[in-house]
Amino acid sequence: MAGMLELKNLNKNFDAVHVINDFSLEVFENSLCCLVGPNGAGKTTTLDLITGRQAPSSGKIILNGVDITGKAEQAICRLGIGRKFQIPAIFRELSVEQNLAVAHSIEINPIKNIFSFSSKNYKTKMDEIADKVGLSHRLPEMAGNLSHGEIQWLEIGMLLMQDAPLLLLDEPVAGMTEGEVSKTVDILNELKKIKTLIVVEHDMGFVRRIADVVTVMHMGSLLAKGSIEQIEKNQEVRNVYLGTEDE
Amino acid sequence: MLASIVNPLILGISIGSILLISALGLAVIYGAAGVINMAHGEFIMLGAYSTYTLQSTMGMPFLLCIPCAFFIVGIIGFVIERNLICYLYNRPLDTLLATWGVSLVLMQSSRLIFGSDVKYIAMPEFLSTNLELGILNFSTFRLFLIAVALILLFITWFIFYRTRLGIKIRAVTQNKEMAASFGINAAQVYSITFAFGAGLAGAAGAMFGALSIVLPTMGMHYVVEAFLMVVTGGGSILGTVFASTLAGEIQSIFAFIFNDTMARGLLFILIVVLLRFRPQGLLSTGSGRR
Amino acid sequence: MRINPYNNVKYQWAVYVVFFIFLACIPTIVGDDVFLLNQLSTYGVYGILALSLSLCWGFGGILNLGQGIAFGLGSYGMAMTMQLQSQDILEDRIPPFMLNNAVETLPAIWEPFWNAGAGISLALIVPTLFCLIFGGLMFWGRVSGPFFAIMTLAMLSAFYTIFIDLQYLTNGVNGITPPMALEVGPYLVDPYSSVSFWVVFVALLLCTVVAKLITQSKFGLIVQAQKNDPERTRFLGYNVALYETIIYAFSGFIAAIAGCCFAMLTQYVSPGQFDVGFSISMVIWVAIGGRASLLWGMLGAFMVQGAQSYLGDQFLSTWLLILGFFFILVVRFLPGGLAGLVEVILGYFSSNSSGTKGSNSEPKRVD
Numbered sequence: 024m025a026g027m028l029e030l031k032n033l034n035k036n037f038d039a040v041h042v043i044n045d046f047s048l049e050v051f052e053n054s055l056c057c058l059v060g061p062n063g064a065g066k067t068t069t070l071d072l073i074t075g076r077q078a079p080s081s082g083k084i085i086l087n088g089v090d091i092t093g094k095a096e097q098a099i100c101r102l103g104i105g106r107k108f109q110i111p112a113i114f115r116e117l118s119v120e121q122n123l124a125v126a127h128s129i130e131i132n133p134i135k136n137i138f139s140f141s142s143k144n145y146k147t148k149m150d151e152i153a154d155k156v157g158l159s160h161r162l163p164e165m166a167g168n169l170s171h172g173e174i175q176w177l178e179i180g181m182l183l184m185q186d187a188p189l190l191l192l193d194e195p196v197a198g199m200t201e202g203e204v205s206k207t208v209d210i211l212n213e214l215k216k217i218k219t220l221i222v223v224e225h226d227m228g229f230v231r232r233i234a235d236v237v238t239v240m241h242m243g244s245l246l247a248k249g250s251i252e253q254i255e256k257n258q259e260v261r262n263v264y265l266g267t268e269d270e
Numbered sequence: 271m272l273a274s275i276v277n278p279l280i281l282g283i284s285i286g287s288i289l290l291i292s293a294l295g296l297a298v299i300y301g302a303a304g305v306i307n308m309a310h311g312e313f314i315m316l317g318a319y320s321t322y323t324l325q326s327t328m329g330m331p332f333l334l335c336i337p338c339a340f341f342i343v344g345i346i347g348f349v350i351e352r353n354l355i356c357y358l359y360n361r362p363l364d365t366l367l368a369t370w371g372v373s374l375v376l377m378q379s380s381r382l383i384f385g386s387d388v389k390y391i392a393m394p395e396f397l398s399t400n401l402e403l404g405i406l407n408f409s410t411f412r413l414f415l416i417a418v419a420l421i422l423l424f425i426t427w428f429i430f431y432r433t434r435l436g437i438k439i440r441a442v443t444q445n446k447e448m449a450a451s452f453g454i455n456a457a458q459v460y461s462i463t464f465a466f467g468a469g470l471a472g473a474a475g476a477m478f479g480a481l482s483i484v485l486p487t488m489g490m491h492y493v494v495e496a497f498l499m500v501v502t503g504g505g506s507i508l509g510t511v512f513a514s515t516l517a518g519e520i521q522s523i524f525a526f527i528f529n530d531t532m533a534r535g536l537l538f539i540l541i542v543v544l545l546r547f548r549p550q551g552l553l554s555t556g557s558g559r560r
Numbered sequence: 561m562r563i564n565p566y567n568n569v570k571y572q573w574a575v576y577v578v579f580f581i582f583l584a585c586i587p588t589i590v591g592d593d594v595f596l597l598n599q600l601s602t603y604g605v606y607g608i609l610a611l612s613l614s615l616c617w618g619f620g621g622i623l624n625l626g627q628g629i630a631f632g633l634g635s636y637g638m639a640m641t642m643q644l645q646s647q648d649i650l651e652d653r654i655p656p657f658m659l660n661n662a663v664e665t666l667p668a669i670w671e672p673f674w675n676a677g678a679g680i681s682l683a684l685i686v687p688t689l690f691c692l693i694f695g696g697l698m699f700w701g702r703v704s705g706p707f708f709a710i711m712t713l714a715m716l717s718a719f720y721t722i723f724i725d726l727q728y729l730t731n732g733v734n735g736i737t738p739p740m741a742l743e744v745g746p747y748l749v750d751p752y753s754s755v756s757f758w759v760v761f762v763a764l765l766l767c768t769v770v771a772k773l774i775t776q777s778k779f780g781l782i783v784q785a786q787k788n789d790p791e792r793t794r795f796l797g798y799n800v801a802l803y804e805t806i807i808y809a810f811s812g813f814i815a816a817i818a819g820c821c822f823a824m825l826t827q828y829v830s831p832g833q834f835d836v837g838f839s840i841s842m843v844i845w846v847a848i849g850g851r852a853s854l855l856w857g858m859l860g861a862f863m864v865q866g867a868q869s870y871l872g873d874q875f876l877s878t879w880l881l882i883l884g885f886f887f888i889l890v891v892r893f894l895p896g897g898l899a900g901l902v903e904v905i906l907g908y909f910s911s912n913s914s915g916t917k918g919s920n921s922e923p924k925r926v927d
Contacts, residue, residue: 097797100795100796100797112795113792115788116784117784124778125782125785125793128796128797128798131797131798133802136782137778138777139778140776362706364891364892366623367843367847367887367891368891370843371885372884372888374880374884375888378884382877382878490836494714494717497714498714534718535721542698545701545703545711546701546703547701548701549707
């Protein structure tokens, strides 16, 4: 069985600097793959390459058998990839409800959207999702006024509205309190039953609670891949990454 | 025959030098402080009026007026930066609007003070002659402009790359927070940079006033082209030099084939198309965000 | 949590209704003073222009310093139509100014304007098409924010010089002065009568309603979203450049309507329509009124232009100086313009009367 998303021998150079070095990865449907590695390992750049924010210097990215290498961001997104950014990106001057409505991007034709005034056909979906990410009571609030944790959840909620089968989450629990992290763990464990996820994360404690597969990157290359137990036993990984913070 | 090919090329360098003189201050301010200064044209106009005033009231010689215009307009720029621009650094569109307001105020003030009739700046004898070298023929003032462009460029380069101030400016441009943690006063650096850029515009005004005429509305003519040079060059000083020279040559060649107005129009269209494919300008590598 | 009544859509529509009812009363109030009525109609045209700019800039976040392009192209199209209406297609084919420029055959570009319908259509289509092409080029290249503003300014000044330079087509700086009022079928639209007032009124009303509807559609929501964060919008699958181009072109279309009305009212067009100063004043109207509000943009236009003509020509310089200072103050301290002030005041009263504190949303800075 071929994976849902395949990265084949990706390379990315910025001038003389090799950021991604012959990196390959396969992600299977309905699994949660964690991408871990020290700072500068190339995790966020990998997401940039997948979503078309940057073009790889060489290599291929294949989604459901379709080559998406070098396509425009919105085109890749339409093929079913949603992305949450490291610094949460939401529409601060719109209400939570409007944020979710924009994220409902089934119809992208601007002319049709000019004549669309009602949110009836996605109202139930919106309420469901708002409930799932715990923002039901905050719908009319200006998104810029939300707390940090709520903003992270809103962005996850927007990805759900977008209804992409593959979600890429860049550090979804950065800066969250312990309570908020637990809630996010619940949301993600719920999600992986119906979605495929790639989560970039530093916090191994968090990774342990959600990951099916862990992929460790180092200096732009694949260092190790396996279950969380295998990774934690791997001596090489300990040396470059876990060595200092193993508890 | 040869002359008809070589003369437009020389004219192109001359146009390029005018573009560069008018754009240099703008590039300094944009490149170092990220401010889009719509009042740049009015700084040029103020430079021209300072020269006119110094010349007509004190009889100051033209060559001495140029540095004086530099300092007068530099001080005006400093005052404006301290009282308005410094509050708007994180709002680029508002900076544009505010400086536009400044340009309106400066234009109307000089109209009220000097009137809307045309003023002239007298040039020294040796600059108002024509030089003939065999088949070539050009005015000494145009040569003088090219020389001034190079001198101003050299001064800018010297300040940016050979002085402590330059190190500070470049540090603040690259990373404001980091520079601040090393004890560099970013606000002060911005003020000085802005004043320096305004001063360059003042010096440009002294030259342009002599080149053509002095009017309260003269700035608008220069500012648009100056901006195009900075945008085309990608915001850096080197890029601006490159863009000005290139644009000067292209405009001169178009003008040779069609006429002056068509040349300007075609150049604009060329720049629009260029920006479609290289939005970051001619000399700039990709931009990274987030 | 309590919502500021300023943001209540129903109240907003109610205010628009009151506003237009008031405008509709003007001919009755003014009575027989046709010159005043003509002047007030011209303000209506400025209102349409302000509307077009606040749609593009305040709502879509695209600062356009060259709104005069669409306005000018529209007004020239209308003036050409009116000029040829006063000529004869067989006997007297060439406008007098062309004869003065020794033009012997009517330039091909003028030919379609023999037909009023075709001429007015062109007056609207050409500027819109220009915006589509220019906007498309810029937005697909991801030129945005201040850089787009500068490019529009550059384009405006290019148009200005080209229209002066093409003397034989446009009569250069002197512009075109059609000797007769616009004829629509058997009717004459006399600029000094209530007929032309109603034409402008209907144009303003239609533009406002359509613009307001657009802001409330899903399209409008996405336009607002891209103003907030274009990258996020792109990553939700929307083609941001396409949305920007459409809102920019639509705003150009409205400005072209204003141009047509302007030529109809004044029977005169000149390169002054492409003057940078005129496009500056549009931005000033909208900034002072409140860029985020369509209605306040129009009110800004009425106030500034009204004050300007009330003070008359001898105070013009002083007035422009004061206006410049005022503009700087608004940008520095009141980015939302007068509308922002009203929003704050309404928010203050509504939060006081309901007794809930702390949770009402702060007025947002719009830019």
